[in-house]
Amino acid sequence: MSKYLECNTVLGDRKFLVAALAELGYHPEVHPDGAALFGYEGRERPERAHVIIRRKELSPASNDIGFARSADGRFVALLSEYDQQIGYDRKWLGKVQQIYKEKQTIATARAKGYVFQGRDVVQTASGQQIRLRFSVR
Amino acid sequence: MQAKTITVVIDENGNSTIDLSGFHDNSCAKVAEISAAATASRRNTGRLLITRVPGVRNSNRRAGRRRVMLLHASTAASRANGPGLRAVVWFQGCSLQCANCFNPATHPFEGRHVPTSEVAEAVFQATATQPIDGITFSGGEPMQQAADLLELIEEFRNRDRRLSFGLFTGYTERELGSGRYFCVSREAGEQRRNLWYRIRERLDFAVMGRYNQHRPASAPLCSSGNQRLRLFNSRYEMRDFAPLQMEITIADSGLVHLTGFPILGNPL
Numbered sequence: 001m002s003k004y005l006e007c008n009t010v011l012g013d014r015k016f017l018v019a020a021l022a023e024l025g026y027h028p029e030v031h032p033d034g035a036a037l038f039g040y041e042g043r044e045r046p047e048r049a050h051v052i053i054r055r056k057e058l059s060p061a062s063n064d065i066g067f068a069r070s071a072d073g074r075f076v077a078l079l080s081e082y083d084q085q086i087g088y089d090r091k092w093l094g095k096v097q098q099i100y101k102e103k104q105t106i107a108t109a110r111a112k113g114y115v116f117q118g119r120d121v122v123q124t125a126s127g128q129q130i131r132l133r134f135s136v137r
Numbered sequence: 138m139q140a141k142t143i144t145v146v147i148d149e150n151g152n153s154t155i156d157l158s159g160f161h162d163n164s165c166a167k168v169a170e171i172s173a174a175a176t177a178s179r180r181n182t183g184r185l186l187i188t189r190v191p192g193v194r195n196s197n198r199r200a201g202r203r204r205v206m207l208l209h210a211s212t213a214a215s216r217a218n219g220p221g222l223r224a225v226v227w228f229q230g231c232s233l234q235c236a237n238c239f240n241p242a243t244h245p246f247e248g249r250h251v252p253t254s255e256v257a258e259a260v261f262q263a264t265a266t267q268p269i270d271g272i273t274f275s276g277g278e279p280m281q282q283a284a285d286l287l288e289l290i291e292e293f294r295n296r297d298r299r300l301s302f303g304l305f306t307g308y309t310e311r312e313l314g315s316g317r318y319f320c321v322s323r324e325a326g327e328q329r330r331n332l333w334y335r336i337r338e339r340l341d342f343a344v345m346g347r348y349n350q351h352r353p354a355s356a357p358l359c360s361s362g363n364q365r366l367r368l369f370n371s372r373y374e375m376r377d378f379a380p381l382q383m384e385i386t387i388a389d390s391g392l393v394h395l396t397g398f399p400i401l402g403n404p405l
Contacts, residue, residue: 009391010391091389094388094389094390094391095389096391097390097391098387098388098389098390098391100391101387101391101393102387105385105387105393105404105405108404108405109383109385109404112401112402112404113401114383114401114404117382122214122267122386123266124213124263125262125263126388127388127389127390128389129386129387129388129389130386130387131214131384131385131386131387132384132385132386132387133216133217133382133383133384134382134383134384134385134397134404135379135380135381135382135383136380136381136382136383136398136400136401
């Protein structure tokens with residue numbers, strides 16, 4: 001049985017989290033009251049989460065990936081040791097957070113009156129960056 | 138012995154600058170102490186305020202033969218800080234105390250002291266795969282590290298003569314031209330005036346004046362209505378400057394960096 005590790009995130013808004021996961025090609029389940037995660041043998045695990053990617057979408061030996069709402073309102077990512085070894089690691093979580101932030105920022109900026117002007121993807125020595133431009137009026 | 142005078146200039150918005158003529162035989166820390174104790178400005182509210190320069194140090198020191206500057210941050214590519222694609226260098230430290238400044242984290246004179254040559258090198262490495270049109274200096278208050286700013290410009294010019302240079306400063310051209318600005322290094326008023334003229338010769342444009350939260354901006358690159366965009370040569374025309382923009386960069390860790398003019402409120 002693969003151990004689950006908790007990773008703190010900047011994710012707080014379920015709507016943008018679900019949208020970010022969908023953009024990455026997943027079909028996340030939403031459970032407002034939380035639901036159990038399942039391990040690679042199909043056994044129910046004690047860990048519960050509010051947004052869940054089921055293991056069938058990951059790999060044959062994967063465990064479910066969960067995002068559980070913590071006391072501070074942010075989601076904690078529940079990633080099994082096995083899945084972290086096959087690429088569902090902090091870097092993957094960073095990508096989720098990047099897309100989440102992009103969606104959240106565009107929505108918030110538009111709500112404040114900024115006009116979205118464009119998006120660039122920039123490769124830098126420290127990784128890929130997304131650059132959003134807004135005009136003020 | 139030169140007389141030691143402290144001149145306080147207060148503009149129509151109630152902003153003040155100090156001139157510390159004759160204090161150049163003291164360390165900067167000492168000058169800051171003196172200015173903190175002795176400088177008082179009467180703002181248009183009628184209240185007497187003490188101007189403080191907390192933790193100011195002499196950033197005009199040298200590491201070996203290299204000049205070091207107090208650096209806040211830099212970015213390799215921005216379209217919100219002047220014409221074309223530009224690198225931006227933010228100086229750390231500003232004593233102007235504009236109310237509701239967008240960038241308060243840049244105010245303390247404390248942080249990373251970095252040789253100007255290293256700042257230039259880092260920017261050039263970061264822009265190696267993405268050619269830029271120029272460099273914009275912001276802060277903080279770059280003119281409060283004027284000698285370092287001049288040397289940094291020279292570092293960039295020595296590497297690429299085609300680059301253009303822009304500056305955001307809270308000082309007016311009149312203040313800078315008369316040497317009436319605070320500098321963490323030891324230059325006297327006349328030296329400060331000369332420093333500004335040498336910097337201005339190398340600049341293509343500058344946005345000048347304090348941020349005034351009560352005067353909404355409309356002109357390109359200006360945060361408030363009293364600020365002025367000055368062109369110092371024929372390289373650019375006003376139409377080259379895009380309307381106010383905000384730019385948000387999101388790293389693949391989810392870390393977010395905002396630059397430009399978030400005058401409708403912080404969207405993060």
